[in-house]
Amino acid sequence: MNGAGIGAGIGMGLASLGTGLGIGLLAMAAVQGIARQPEAEGKIRSMAILAIAFIEAIALYTFVIAILLYLKISA
Amino acid sequence: MQDMQIYHPPLEIFPALGITGPVVMMLLSALLTFLCLSHLARRSDPVPQGFMANLLDAMYGFVRETIVVGFGGESMRPWTGFASALFFFILFCNLLGLVPLAPIFSTPTALPAVVIALAAMVFILTLWLNIKHHGPIGFLRKFIPAGIPIAAAPLMFIIELVGFVVKPASLAIRLCANMNAGHMVIAVFVAASKGFWFAPTSHWLTTTLSKAGTILPLLATTLMTGFEIFICFIQAMIFTILAIIYISDAIAEHH
Numbered sequence: 036m037n038g039a040g041i042g043a044g045i046g047m048g049l050a051s052l053g054t055g056l057g058i059g060l061l062a063m064a065a066v067q068g069i070a071r072q073p074e075a076e077g078k079i080r081s082m083a084i085l086a087i088a089f090i091e092a093i094a095l096y097t098f099v100i101a102i103l104l105y106l107k108i109s110a
Numbered sequence: 111m112q113d114m115q116i117y118h119p120p121l122e123i124f125p126a127l128g129i130t131g132p133v134v135m136m137l138l139s140a141l142l143t144f145l146c147l148s149h150l151a152r153r154s155d156p157v158p159q160g161f162m163a164n165l166l167d168a169m170y171g172f173v174r175e176t177i178v179v180g181f182g183g184e185s186m187r188p189w190t191g192f193a194s195a196l197f198f199f200i201l202f203c204n205l206l207g208l209v210p211l212a213p214i215f216s217t218p219t220a221l222p223a224v225v226i227a228l229a230a231m232v233f234i235l236t237l238w239l240n241i242k243h244h245g246p247i248g249f250l251r252k253f254i255p256a257g258i259p260i261a262a263a264p265l266m267f268i269i270e271l272v273g274f275v276v277k278p279a280s281l282a283i284r285l286c287a288n289m290n291a292g293h294m295v296i297a298v299f300v301a302a303s304k305g306f307w308f309a310p311t312s313h314w315l316t317t318t319l320s321k322a323g324t325i326l327p328l329l330a331t332t333l334m335t336g337f338e339i340f341i342c343f344i345q346a347m348i349f350t351i352l353a354i355i356y357i358s359d360a361i362a363e364h365h
Contacts, residue, residue: 081176088348092280095287102290 043104050097057090121213132218139202139218146198147191173197173350181351182358189357197350200228204289204342208335219345220289222282229282232353236278239360281352288345292338296331303327 065083069076121131149163150170158167173194178186200219207217218224240249253270254263306327309320 084344085348085351088284088344092284092287095291096283098291099283099287 037108039104039108043101046097046104047101050094054090054094057093058087061086061090121216131213131216132221132224135206135216136203136218136224139199139206142202143195143198147194169198170194177347177350178354182354185361186354186358189354193350193354196228196353197346200285200349201342201346204346205339207289207293208338208342217289217293219285220293222286225282225286228285228349229278232281232356233275233278236356236360239357243361277352277356281349285345285349288341292334292341296334296338299327299331299334303331 061083065079068079123129123131123134146166150166153163158164174187174190177197178190178193182189203219203224204217206215207220209215219228240252244252253267253274255266255270258266303324303326306320306324309317311317311320
């Protein structure tokens with residue numbers, strides 16, 4: 036019963052950790068890219084937004100699993 | 111937890127035909143999409159006049175130049191109509207859910223059925239285009255990359271086949287989970303402000319602090335709603351970009 040809740044919480048936390056690291060690395064690279072080549076800012080921005088959507092989608096898959104586990108507890 | 115109302119049961123409008131609140135929202139966004147695109151198509155003046163016309167023109171230009179030509183290549187230009195219909199429909203579906211009258215205005219794209227239907231449309235389209243442009247045998251040959259050893263071919267075939275099916279599925283999960291997650295975050299902040307306001311305090315000082323503290327979750331709700339509007343645009347953009355990439359992959363010669 037409670038195992039599913041703990042699993043959902045730990046899984047969501049790990050997913051947030053990974054996503055935070057991923058978006059942090061992406062932001063670092065994007066800022067460095069813009070600092071080195073300011074004229075490429077528009078292109079870098081659109082690519083960065085696209086990449087953020089891909090990275091956060093991985094956390095959202097975990098979120099879906101966590102919700103499924105939560106519904107399993109409350110059911 | 112009792113204060114958090116995340117899931118509103120869909121409003122029953124005409125149950126005999128299965129018409130619920132989200133269906134009406136979808137019809138409304140389809141109507142808005144039709145009005146926007148027919149306005150763009152019928153406009154005789156090449157220079158847009160007024161704020162809304164300029165906004166629409168800029169968004170259509172973004173879909174055509176950045177999404178279709180930028181990600182699919184120059185040969186994908188005839189697909190601009192499909193891409194802009196997809197973009198505007200998903201955008202209106204996403205934005206209608208942010209109108210804060212919960213059972214009346216709902217987000218159709220937060221329902222799995224709606225996004226699975228949209229992704230299935232893209233999936234069937236890529237399947238049909240693959241078979242149309244390469245034939246059934248050529249379509250199956252695309253699953254085996256050129257230049258790999260013959261022993262690894264069955265394994266690669268299975269991996270590529272799974273990838274072909276999972277790509278549209280991830281398209282659906284991404285949109286649906288993004289919409290639901292944003293609504294849940296807003297629901298948590300609203301529940302927190304309720305908790306602050308109705309906190310069972312006895313001393314006048316703690317009561318005052320608790321009532322004054324209500325402003326913090328409300329501010330967070332406002333910020334989050336602004337972020338949600340941004341997410342609505344981004345997710346409509348991502349869905350369209352990926353659909354265009356899959357379609358251009360289906361048309362392109364394999365290498």
